[in-house]
Amino acid sequence: GENVEQHPSTLSVQEGDSAVIKCTYSDSASNYFPWYKQELGKRPQLIIDIRSNVGEKKDQRIAVTLNKTAKHFSLHITETQPEDSAVYFCAATGPTSGTYKYIFGTGTRLKVLA
Amino acid sequence: EAQVTQNPRYLITVTGKKLTVTCSQNMNHEYMSWYRQDPGLGLRQIYYSMNVEVTDKGDVPEGYKVSRKEKRNFPLILESPSPNQTSLYFCASSLLGVKNIQYFGAGTRLSVL
Numbered sequence: 510g511e512n513v514e515q516h517p518s519t520l521s522v523q524e525g526d527s528a529v530i531k532c533t534y535s536d537s538a539s540n541y542f543p544w545y546k547q548e549l550g551k552r553p554q555l556i557i558d559i560r561s562n563v564g565e566k567k568d569q570r571i572a573v574t575l576n577k578t579a580k581h582f583s584l585h586i587t588e589t590q591p592e593d594s595a596v597y598f599c600a601a602t603g604p605t606s607g608t609y610k611y612i613f614g615t616g617t618r619l620k621v622l623a
Numbered sequence: 624e625a626q627v628t629q630n631p632r633y634l635i636t637v638t639g640k641k642l643t644v645t646c647s648q649n650m651n652h653e654y655m656s657w658y659r660q661d662p663g664l665g666l667r668q669i670y671y672s673m674n675v676e677v678t679d680k681g682d683v684p685e686g687y688k689v690s691r692k693e694k695r696n697f698p699l700i701l702e703s704p705s706p707n708q709t710s711l712y713f714c715a716s717s718l719l720g721v722k723n724i725q726y727f728g729a730g731t732r733l734s735v736l
Contacts, residue, residue: 515665541723543724543725552713552727552728552729552730553666553713553727554727555724555725558724560721598665598666600666608671608673608679609654609671609673609719609723610668610671610679610681610682611656611658611666611668611671611681611725612668612682613658613665613666613667613668614665615663615664615665616665
């Protein structure tokens with residue numbers, strides 16, 4: 510079945526450094542790739558997304574890149590701050606058989622050390 | 624205020640006692656979905672619905688039922704809960720198409736004893 514692999518499972522960085530989280534998907538029909546941030550005890554919230562017709566998207570300190578050929582997409586956070594500490598999830602979805610099933614990665618716990 | 628509302632937020636029950644978790648959205652979204660979140664497994668989709676009377680299985684539908692009789696509501700039904708359904712459950716909704724950002728409810732923490 511469809512699968513999304515996410516690495517690493519935990520990531521510790523010094524404040525001000527960059528963080529990169531990588532995901533690989535299996536379903537070539539996937540065309541929408543959102544990233545969610547989940548703080549402790551809270552609901553997941555979308556932080557950035559990318560569609561298959563775009564290779565890169567940036568929003569201030571956050572960027573996402575997509576390599577459709579390799580079925581890879583990555584989240585890049587620059588100048589990390591303590592408030593970036595959270596669990597990050599990638600996901601993939603697309604019109605498989607006309608419906609939109611979401612497959613999530615298993616999450617990356619990011620710790621930004623002050 | 625645009626929101627996805629789940630009830631109850633916390634529930635402790637016993638094996639075999641039927642329960643329903645409600646989900647309601649006020650954004651006129653076509654797409655609604657249920658996920659369960661377990662440590663180390665991320666979010667797994669249980670069922671989703673692309674419109675009224677249209678539902679589809681996600682990755683882990685066994686032991687769950689859903690219905691979509693109205694656009695705003697998408698209840699999750701556990702007819703005979705078992706301990707392996709102890710989990711954190713999230714409902715989410717979105718538009719379809721290019722504005723398909725999912726909005727999540729606050730979550731329901733379910734314990735089945």
